[in-house]
Amino acid sequence: MHQEELTRLSSLSLFEGRSLEQIDQLAQDGKLRVLRHREVLYRAGDEAHSFAVVVEGALKLVKSTPAGNDVIVFFATPADAVAALLMSKEKSVYPVSVIAMGDCTVLEIPRRTYNAIWVHDAPVLQKVNHILFARFGEMHEQKALVKAPLSHKVARQLVSLLERFAGNSETILPAPITRQEIADSVGATVESVIRIMSDWSRQGILKTSDQQIEILRMDKLIGILKDESKA
Amino acid sequence: MHQEELTRLSSLSLFEGRSLEQIDQLAQDGKLRVLRHREVLYRAGDEAHSFAVVVEGALKLVKSTPAGNDVIVFFATPADAVAALLMSKEKSVYPVSVIAMGDCTVLEIPRRTYNAIWVHDAPVLQKVNHILFARFGEMHEQKALVKAPLSHKVARQLVSLLERFAGNSETILPAPITRQEIADSVGATVESVIRIMSDWSRQGILKTSDQQIEILRMDKLIGILKDESKA
DNA sequence: CGCCTCTTTGAGCTCAATCAAGGTGTGTGG
DNA sequence: CCACACACCTTGATTGAGCTCAAAGAGGCG
Numbered sequence: 001m002h003q004e005e006l007t008r009l010s011s012l013s014l015f016e017g018r019s020l021e022q023i024d025q026l027a028q029d030g031k032l033r034v035l036r037h038r039e040v041l042y043r044a045g046d047e048a049h050s051f052a053v054v055v056e057g058a059l060k061l062v063k064s065t066p067a068g069n070d071v072i073v074f075f076a077t078p079a080d081a082v083a084a085l086l087m088s089k090e091k092s093v094y095p096v097s098v099i100a101m102g103d104c105t106v107l108e109i110p111r112r113t114y115n116a117i118w119v120h121d122a123p124v125l126q127k128v129n130h131i132l133f134a135r136f137g138e139m140h141e142q143k144a145l146v147k148a149p150l151s152h153k154v155a156r157q158l159v160s161l162l163e164r165f166a167g168n169s170e171t172i173l174p175a176p177i178t179r180q181e182i183a184d185s186v187g188a189t190v191e192s193v194i195r196i197m198s199d200w201s202r203q204g205i206l207k208t209s210d211q212q213i214e215i216l217r218m219d220k221l222i223g224i225l226k227d228e229s230k231a
Numbered sequence: 232m233h234q235e236e237l238t239r240l241s242s243l244s245l246f247e248g249r250s251l252e253q254i255d256q257l258a259q260d261g262k263l264r265v266l267r268h269r270e271v272l273y274r275a276g277d278e279a280h281s282f283a284v285v286v287e288g289a290l291k292l293v294k295s296t297p298a299g300n301d302v303i304v305f306f307a308t309p310a311d312a313v314a315a316l317l318m319s320k321e322k323s324v325y326p327v328s329v330i331a332m333g334d335c336t337v338l339e340i341p342r343r344t345y346n347a348i349w350v351h352d353a354p355v356l357q358k359v360n361h362i363l364f365a366r367f368g369e370m371h372e373q374k375a376l377v378k379a380p381l382s383h384k385v386a387r388q389l390v391s392l393l394e395r396f397a398g399n400s401e402t403i404l405p406a407p408i409t410r411q412e413i414a415d416s417v418g419a420t421v422e423s424v425i426r427i428m429s430d431w432s433r434q435g436i437l438k439t440s441d442q443q444i445e446i447l448r449m450d451k452l453i454g455i456l457k458d459e460s461k462a
Numbered sequence: 463c464g465c466c467t468c469t470t471t472g473a474g475c476t477c478a479a480t481c482a483a484g485g486t487g488t489g490t491g492g
Numbered sequence: 493c494c495a496c497a498c499a500c501c502t503t504g505a506t507t508g509a510g511c512t513c514a515a516a517g518a519g520g521c522g
Binding site for chain 3: 515517518519
């Protein structure tokens with residue numbers, strides 16, 4: 001792998017404190033792959049030969065339901081690992097499809113590297129654990145809102161995405177995200193999500209052009225989240 | 232740790248293929264702890280000094296919502312590990328409460344053993360990965376039903392619990408589970424769950440006495456799950 | 463016997479789903 | 493350059509599954 005690529009990887013929290021040589025080892029036979037908007041990285045049901053680490057951009061993990069709708073199980077943002085847990089199982093298949101949202105760069109690493117190198121590298125496993133832990137946390141947070149009104153769910157999703165993506169100074173979601181995707185991730189219909197977000201647009205809480213969502217009044221969104229009252 | 236205890240542990244899939252000495256190592260400074268019904272193993276917010284492996288019985292992982300209700304995030308059954316992911320983080324706190332459902336035996340292991348032994352033991356980490364993977368799968372399955380009628384969610388929960396608990400010959404859920412708990416796990420109200428399950432009782436699909444739920448017609452429950460039609 | 467936990471049933475209401483229609487912007491090929 | 497497809501957003505009217513509220517029965521236990 002090229003020097004410049006390695007340098008790029010070294011900024012990921014996953015490889016924090018590692019020398020370029022060590023990163024080269026961990027990324028053995030891996031490659032940086034650039035995905036275009038809506039390009040499929042992994043298809044649910046396919047045999048899992050590799051896993052990936054998000055370097056830039058965002059991915060959605062999608063599960064389709066028997067009833068024909070899609071459910072977005074998780075949004076992967078930079079430094080997230082996808083499909084890592086599958087690597088230690090023989091003959092496993094991807095349980096969800098992984099699709100790029102906007103242009104996106106991932107480091108794709110073959111299963112054998114995982115089993116040869118990663119499994120024996122305690123520090124990197126620890127980092128992977130952090131990632132998985134965060135993912136559980138995210139899912140739990142979401143689950144805790146089942147009973148809450150839809151507006152809370154949407155607000156939480158937007159806040160969480162913005163926090164994970166950008167530092168905390170940024171106010172524009174750096175990946176294109178449609179209302180349909182928001183709906184699929186919170187378990188609602190497009191129409192309902194639109195009604196809520198249109199309201200917020202009118203109130204000047206957020207603004208969207210194309211599929212760039214800009215949050216103007218983060219404080220108000222957070223207010224909606226804590227408020228027991230109305231949306 | 233006593234010989235007999237070790238033998239008991241050796242039947243867990245987590246320790247499959249391990250010698251008693253190896254298990255003794257992995258369980259260093261750990262202890263088998265017997266919990267009574269509703270006893271709290273870990274309380275959300277407490278500092279995490281240990282993790283646990285379920286040996287017998289069942290536990291619920293509960294998160295309480297700002298709105299005052301509880302959400303059951305996961306049911307842990309024998310061979311499941313809880314709080315393992317927290318061990319590698321310094322000064323972490325339990326993100327959910329862990330409470331026994333019925334009498335329950337767990338192997339409680341201090342964080343230091345995890346960091347001294349488990350982290351460097353590839354086979355056991357692999358097993359832990361399998362457990363985590365199954366847990367993600369379970370949560371994804373559940374999330375895939377957001378749009379489905381409540382009866383589907385309840386049916387899925389019951390089927391899943393029965394499958395995980397007992398082999399496949401058993402028809403009685405071996406842990407006491409209340410309608411409230413089912414409601415909290417699928418994100419509904421007790422009343423709604425009761426209406427659905429009472430219906431099923433009348434139809435002879437299941438039977439409950441005390442808090443023992445016996446499933447008489449598993450086929451019908453599975454039918455409800457696949458059926459696009461009514462409950 | 464009073465207290466507790468759990469289950470049950472009924473009546474009314476509400477939030478979000480569904481259905482239906484139309485609008486906008488972009489790409490593309492005749 | 494027009495027409496047509498496609499992907500996404502928007503709005504309105506109607507409806508129903510499940511929530512809320514209220515009240516009560518059933519078993520266990522100190």
